[in-house]
Amino acid sequence: MNKVILMGRLTRDPEVRYSQGENAMAIARYTLAVDRRGSRNNSNDDQQTADFINCVAFGRAGEFAEKYFRKGIKIAVTGRIQTGSYTNKDGVKVYTTDVVVEEQEFAESKNSSNADNGGFSGGMSRPEPMGAGDGFMNIPDGIDEELPFN
Numbered sequence: 001m002n003k004v005i006l007m008g009r010l011t012r013d014p015e016v017r018y019s020q021g022e023n024a025m026a027i028a029r030y031t032l033a034v035d036r037r038g039s040r041n042n043s044n045d046d047q048q049t050a051d052f053i054n055c056v057a058f059g060r061a062g063e064f065a066e067k068y069f070r071k072g073i074k075i076a077v078t079g080r081i082q083t084g085s086y087t088n089k090d091g092v093k094v095y096t097t098d099v100v101v102e103e104q105e106f107a108e109s110k111n112s113s114n115a116d117n118g119g120f121s122g123g124m125s126r127p128e129p130m131g132a133g134d135g136f137m138n139i140p141d142g143i144d145e146e147l148p149f150n
Contacts, residue, residue, distance in 0.1 A: 002080040004099050006053060007107050008034035009074050013150065014057075016066040026062030030055050030069065032077065055079070057101035074107040 014030040033050045055077055057065050069075065079101045088094050 003078070003079050004081055005076070006032055006034050006099065007074065007076045008050070008053070010033035010069055010071050011052060012071045014065045014069050016062060026057075026066060028057045028062035028065035028069075030057075030065060032075070053099060054097070055099045055101050057104060061101050061104060063130075065101075068106075076105050076107040077101055078103045085124050 009032065011031045011033050013026040016028045018024040018026055032053045032055055034053055056106075067108055075088050078100065079099045082098050082100045084096045084098075086094055086096070
């Protein structure tokens with residue numbers, strides 16, 4: 001089984017390109033900084049405390065990343081690891097490891113990312129919830145009688 005689940009912050013805005021041909025497809029590449037578990041309390045500050053993992057999203061997932069993802073936001077990704085290799089222009093063989101994204105979603109609200117990132121807004125525009133700011137929709141009183149279950 002080849003399944004990866006990650007949660008981290010984007011290190012930069014996604015780099016998006018479109019495939020050539022009649023049915024052009026979005027290909028978004030981004031890097032996630034994923035904290036290593038238990039490393040925050042380490043007193044040794046010269047050690048790396050995060051892994052930087054390359055991700056690639058195709059099609060609609062790539063378009064979503066292009067439209068909504070910005071440097072610094074926290075996202076959750078599921079996918080699979082894919083390895084490959086190519087020979088660069090100097091004739092050196094380069095090995096690659098990427099996570100091919102199957103699902104991606106926001107891992108925090110826009111407001112909490114603003115507080116964590118010193119007011120960073122990332123240019124994202126998402127509709128505000130229809131509640132008292134708690135993320136839940138208001139349900140009118142007396143609707144209990146209309147629901148088909150108790």
